[in-house]
Amino acid sequence: MSSRPQAHDYLETLACSACDREHDPRQIHTVCRECGHSLLARYDLRRVARAITPDEVTRRSRGIWRFRELLPPLAAGGGPDLGAGDTPLLPLRRLGERLGMPHLWLKDEGANPTGTFKARGAAVGVAAAAALGVRELAIPTAGNAGSAWAAYSAAAGLPIHVVMPVDTPPPIKAECVAYGADVTEVDGLISDAARIVNERAARSGWFDASTMREPFRVEGKKTMGLEIAEAFDWKPPDAVLYPTGGGVGLIGIWKAMRELDEMGWLDGPPPRLIAVQAAGCASIVDAWEAGAATAERVADAHTVAPGLRVPLPFAHALVLRAIRETGGTAVAVSDDELMAAMSELAESEGVFACPEGAALLPALRRLLDRGDLTREETVVLLNTGNALKYTDLMHATGGSAA
Ligand SMILES: *Cc1c(COP(=O)(O)O)cnc(C)c1O
Ligand SMILES: [Zn+2]
Numbered sequence: 316m317s318s319r320p321q322a323h324d325y326l327e328t329l330a331c332s333a334c335d336r337e338h339d340p341r342q343i344h345t346v347c348r349e350c351g352h353s354l355l356a357r358y359d360l361r362r363v364a365r366a367i368t369p370d371e372v373t374r375r376s377r378g379i380w381r382f383r384e385l386l387p388p389l390a391a392g393g394g395p396d397l398g399a400g401d402t403p404l405l406p407l408r409r410l411g412e413r414l415g416m417p418h419l420w421l422k423d424e425g426a427n428p429t430g431t432f433k434a435r436g437a438a439v440g441v442a443a444a445a446a447l448g449v450r451e452l453a454i455p456t457a458g459n460a461g462s463a464w465a466a467y468s469a470a471a472g473l474p475i476h477v478v479m480p481v482d483t484p485p486p487i488k489a490e491c492v493a494y495g496a497d498v499t500e501v502d503g504l505i506s507d508a509a510r511i512v513n514e515r516a517a518r519s520g521w522f523d524a525s526t527m528r529e530p531f532r533v534e535g536k537k538t539m540g541l542e543i544a545e546a547f548d549w550k551p552p553d554a555v556l557y558p559t560g561g562g563v564g565l566i567g568i569w570k571a572m573r574e575l576d577e578m579g580w581l582d583g584p585p586p587r588l589i590a591v592q593a594a595g596c597a598s599i600v601d602a603w604e605a606g607a608a609t610a611e612r613v614a615d616a617h618t619v620a621p622g623l624r625v626p627l628p629f630a631h632a633l634v635l636r637a638i639r640e641t642g643g644t645a646v647a648v649s650d651d652e653l654m655a656a657m658s659e660l661a662e663s664e665g666v667f668a669c670p671e672g673a674a675l676l677p678a679l680r681r682l683l684d685r686g687d688l689t690r691e692e693t694v695v696l697l698n699t700g701n702a703l704k705y706t707d708l709m710h711a712t713g714g715s716a717a
Pocket of ligand 1: 672
């Protein structure tokens with residue numbers, strides 16, 4: 316709370332994404348104290364643009380903190396660094412040929428610590444929490460956020476409570492336990508876990524780090540957008556496909572592009588952001604197709620892909636806004652399609668993508684059929700994680716059928 320602002324402290328305020336009310340970024344906050352919606356960090360972008368150049372950022376040593384002027388300031392000594400970020404951007408040559416797409420790419424977030432992009436959010440979220448004097452963390456999760464936050468909390472020396480559905484893949488639970496987290500399993504979904512964390516946090520003084528109810532996790536995920544823009548020499552690709560659960564990554568990429576645009580670093584419009592969901596849990600797709608600005612909770616939400624099993628993203632209005640503002644769209648695919656795509660991606664490209672990431676491939680085919688994408692466009696599939704944690708799932712569902 317009294318952490319001294321550092322030289323690279325360009326963070327001005329936390330502004331409510333709904334009512335714009337400002338909150339002091341040097342105090343601990345969850346959601347807007349006025350209306351309860353998500354807070355978003357706002358930086359003095361003019362000052363950042365004067366302080367650094369794109370080339371300077373590119374020359375720095377690897378990792379998310381290369382972009383530190385666009386991230387919350389760290390506590391003295393810095394946050395734990397397990398090596399998140401700067402994941403490979405792979406050309407999908409064989410699949411691209413199959414689909415007639417010469418400019419098809421996959422950003423492979425499986426290369427992150429704990430095997431998913433959740434490490435980016437955890438790296439920044441835990442560092443910010445530690446800097447603000449948080450003593451004890453709690454997080455509801457479909458799995459991967461739990462293991463990422465448990466790893467970074469361990470490295471920061473902070474206790475953490477992780478609440479997850481009983482049917483979370485066993486390797487993810489094993490990771491959380493190994494990192495020393497206090498793990499609670501609930502007979503339900505991430506929304507039920509969130510309710511438990513919310514109640515217990517109020518009683519026990521835990522800091523509730525739920526998706527979009529904590530302002531800095533999205534800042535970490537924003538680095539995916541910064542890296543994508545940089546990788547294309549600041550001329551953004553035409554579209555980014557993103558497997559959407561809580562939607563933090565999608566909001567993060569949108570926010571990254573807005574900030575870079577405002578700094579004058581972008582040579583061309585931000586990419587169209589395309590939310591991909593599982594057919595059994597498609598609140599954003601349903602809302603998008605209905606032309607609505609807000610989404611409704613899915614009753615009986617079901618999909619084999621744990622990261623997509625979110626009945627209603629907390630920041631649903633923000634997800635829809637990011638899609639709308641970038642001229643994107645939303646599309647749902649079946650569990651059979653996404654499981655088959657795991658094999659197709661592995662066999663054709665040597666990428667063992669998690670079921671969430673694999674969902675992007677059938678979505679891509681649908682978007683081409685619908686004319687929402689053309690074959691000449693530059694398209695990035697954002698594979699959110701490695702499949703190794705999910706091999707039980709593949710056996711259980713006979714996912715080898717291609
Ligand atoms: C959490 C998760 C998602 C969904 O991410 P959001 O940013 O919450 O939409 C997708 N894939 C994997 C592997 C995840 O762990
Ligand atoms: Zn508000």
